[in-house]
Amino acid sequence: MTADTDPAPSGPPDPQADPDVVDLLEPADGVPPLVTDRTALSDAAAALGSGHGPVAVDAERASGYRYSARAYLVQLRREGAGTFLVDPIACGGDLGELGEALRGVEWVLHAASQDLACLAEVGMRPDSLFDTELAGRLVGYPRVGLGPLTEHLLGVRLQKGHGAADWSRRPLPADWLTYAALDVELLVELRDRVAADLDRQGKTAWAEQEFEAVRLAPPPPPRAEPWRRTSGVHKVRRPAALAVVRELWESRDELAAARDVAPGRLLPDAAIVDAALREPARRDELIAMPVFRGRAQRRLADRWWSAIERARALPRPRWPASAPAPD
Template structure:
């Protein structure tokens, strides 16, 4: 069992923040309810020092500004695992921005680890097996079960010790500065609203529909969003995408035909069947000239020389990654190498000026990339 304190009153929060703000290092994680709820929201904040673990309930504590004394304090190192989502929802929901970050996923990747889930890394590095039973739990549920609280506590209680081992190994490998550069970049992560324009077109399988069926899908998707918002339920829990596609293809116009749609529950047909049929009717009524279509893809001209240059750069990247026992895509993405191929820098300074290229990537790859580029320079 992992000992923890559950914080759900302002006084308890104030005392916990006062204690934690004196610590030099804290493990932090968050839980949200996006898998279950329409309105994804931060539903739990877990913080572990080397001495204690607290679970903070944002649903009971609407004002969490005090946490700024911890997460925005440069004197406190904050240890996250795969901080990307946590940083986004801390920014979105609490307007908090993390400083002095150590991300154990990034650290492990720099050590050549390929399986980067927290459970796998804890088992491989510390020999600790953590439970997985509540990975898809509804964290907006109240009261949380004791099992959920225990699971949440284990997400942070081992982070300080894991950080220590990973940092020591990075230092021994001469890669700590590389990881620290990525930590700083990761800490700049902010929430960006998703683009919901024509979201129905982003459903996998929509491209296989006729334009008439797309019109039905558009109406059905809009109906599902309305119901999901009304019920505060993730849209796929109202109706799966595959079922929406099937309705759009078959265009049922009667309750009997609707009941024949595979995957559509009788209960939903009974409660919402008229609404679904109305959505189908609206889609069938769209004039031919107004039927939706996928935007035309931008045309681009192939550049065989550019493609060959990019391939040579990737070969060089792959050789270096193999020598370092690192994943090639982690050492440098295809997109980054394509940018280098387009710019064609021939000096270290010019290579370092390629947008998005990290200092550590220039250090690791620079000589080989420049050798490839110089070899084709007349």
């Protein structure tokens, strides 16, 4: 699970922690082998299809490392079948066989809206959904991250610490796979406990409507001016300088998409804002600035300087407005 609403701190156990809470460090059945070919994928689909009850599903992405939001690992667990860790990349990016095997089965996800898009991209779409994070919010639990919720309701502390890792890395480290397997180890049991509280509060039907809305929600429309989300852009007031921010942002975004690299790893937002505010007059002045003088930035200096020159060549009517247009 790439993000957790209330992530538990990494590091050694807190000596002040509840002594009745058990640390879960390994899956009960051990960490399963990684599914990396079509034969193993077919075997996993057959096993999951013959299991019973809901299926726990999770996905790991590489947010902060990759431009795309694709799934680099998919975890599934179902009673009677066990846990499966599936590498979508090694399996050709098509896990539709798993999706077909689980038709009509309730899928249990935590913070489902984070994972449904990347699951759909590999051919996995649930017919029925239970979202433990959303359910926790409806019940009114004070903390609804997977770790805190599991600890509160089941008395079990999950291993944490790899949610923000680069899941595009290969081979995946053994401790990462342990973490991934644990994310679905107790998810169905957690679902049952939350569902019982929903029922006691008379909120089951309401929750089902909310789950269905999440399941069927279309992708959000693209933002009209996504470059305005550049961190620190509020410091840039003049429209001519905002044009520099826009051109640098768009040039960076184009390159990031082509390389499938997170934009901030090519050029930090702070560097874009700094260039707009300092107004370097020549390429040499640009590469003398703190971020731009690095080796990686020197290789891209022509690209960034061309973006600045394009912005400065724009006629005044094509400068961005000082404030964004209302949505």
